[in-house]
Amino acid sequence: MPDSLRLLGGDFTWDKDAPAGPQSRRLAGLLAASGKIYRMRVGHVAVLQAGEAPRFVRDPVDLEAVLRENFAVRVTKNGKLSGNAIPGADLRVFLRSRELQKELPVVDRLTEIPTYSCDWKLIQPGHNDGPQGERFFYTGEAVKPKREPALIRRFLSVMSFRSAADATNTVALALTVLLRNMWPGGKPLAALTANRSHAGKDTVRDFAAGRTRMTEISWHFKDWATQIEAVAALSDPKVGFLSIGNVRSQGQVIESGFVERIVTSPSSLMQSSKRRGDGYERNGDFVVSITANNGRFSTDLANRSLPIHLEVIGDIQNRECAIGDPRHDFLPKHQREIEAELCGLIENWKDRDCPLDKTAKHPMRSWAATIGGILKANGFDAFLGNWSLQRNVNDVTQEALGILALASEHDTWLRVDKLVETACDEGITPTLMTRRHCTTHKSMMRQLGVILSAHRDASLDVETDDGVKRFVVRRDRRTHRGQLATVYKFEVPRANEGTGRR
16 A cells, blocks of 8 residues: 555554655655644644644654554664654654645634634634635534524623613624634724723623633833733733733823734734843734723724723622622623624624624724624614714813813804803813913914814714713804904704713
8 A cells, every 4th residue: 555545543664765755745645634733834733633632743752752643653774674763853854844834734723712714604623724814723612603692681781881882892892802813903902991990891801702811911001011911921822812901090091002003903023121032923813901990091092992881880799680790600601602692693694694884983994894784783783882982081182172062052153262261161271282372361262273173073972961962063264243253163963963871
C-alpha cells in the first residue's frame, strides 16, 4: 500500500538514506488525512477534535507524541530497521516546511463558543470551512436555536433600566459579543452606567458576555496605566470581552485615546512599557466595556458608545427579584439557553431575508444596521433610542446648550444678548466658554454666537421630569428693531421624538 494512503493507525517508514523532501510530502499527506491535524498559522500546528481542548504542536517532541499516538513509524538505515523515531532534526525542519503548511487544512479562528460565519451560517462542531479569515474550528457542542427569547425577556424585565432603549441595547450588546468576529474596528464601546452602586451594571455585563472569556482590568486616569493592563489581558487570544471595571470618575470626564484606538482599529499593535519586544498584533475580534456610576464620557468615546443606563429607585437591599439572584443564580443556570435564544433571534431575522435597520443612527453604520435589523425582526424596537441623549449628556457643551434651550423662549428668534442673559441666569457660562471670554458682556456675546453658529441645525436632546425634549438650533439674519442682526431660535420639531422612560 502506498505511503500516501496509509491513514490513521497505519504504518509509515522514514528512510534515513532517502531524500527528505518526498518523504516529508507523504508524511504531510498522512497527517492531513487524519482529520485531526490543522494549521493555525505558519509554523503553528494543532491537534483539534470537537469536545476536546486543543493541543498545540510547537516542537519535535510534540510532533513525535502525535506520531506515536496515531501511526506505527519505522525508521530504516541501509535497508535495515534502525528505530521507531524520526530524527529530531528532520522533524524540526518538517514542522517549518511548506509541504506541511500546504497540506494541512487551515483554521483561522478557534472557538469554544458558538458564532456565525460571514455568510450567516451557525458554525457546527469541528472544522467549518470558508473564505480566508472565516475558517472556524468549534470545539463545543451543537446549538439548537430557540426561536422565542423567553429567558432574555424575563431577565430584562427585572433589571432597573432607565428606558426601553437601555433594555434593547443590552440585547444588542449580547448579540455583538456573540458576533464579535464581525465588524473589526466597527463595534461600539459598551458604556454601562448607573445612578448608584449595586444597580446591576456587572449583571448586565455578565448577561452580554455569556460564556465568552472575559477579563476585567482597572481604570486609570493615566492612559498608559490602562494600556499596560489591557495589553496584558488581550495577549490571550481567547479573551473576547475586555471589561474596564467600575470607574470612579469623581466628576471628571472619562477619556482615553488608547481605548478609542482599540475600539476603532480593525487590527491594533499592542505595546506597553511592561512588555518586552515589539508587542503583538491583535485583531478587532473583541468587545470593550466601561462601567461607571454617574459617569461622563468624552465626546469621542460617547460618539462611539452603545449606552446602557440603570436607574434604581428606593432601597436596593430590600428588593425582591422574581427570578432570584440574577447574576449568581439565573444567568449561570440558563447561560446556554440564553445563548440558544440569541441564535434564535438571528435565525428569525434570516427567515425574514436579513432586513437592515436603515433608521439606526450611529457612526458604526454597518454594525448598527445589522444589529438593529435583528432586533426589529424580533420585536425589540427601541434600539439606540437613547444614544443621542447620552451623547448630549456626555458632551458638556451640548448639555449646556440643552439647558439654554429649555430655559429660553421656544420657536422664537432671539438675539445673542438675550441668550447671554439667560445663560448667566442658568449658571452655564463657565461650561460654555473659558474665563477670558467671560470678562465682558460683549466678549460673552461674541463667543456664544460662535458656539451657536457651530451647532446650527444640530439637534439637542434634553431630559426633563416629563421625558426627553428635542430642540433644533436655527440661525438666520433678520431685521430686529430696525437693524439687521444675527438671530437664533430653539425650534421644537413637530414630531418631538424622545426616548421616554419605562
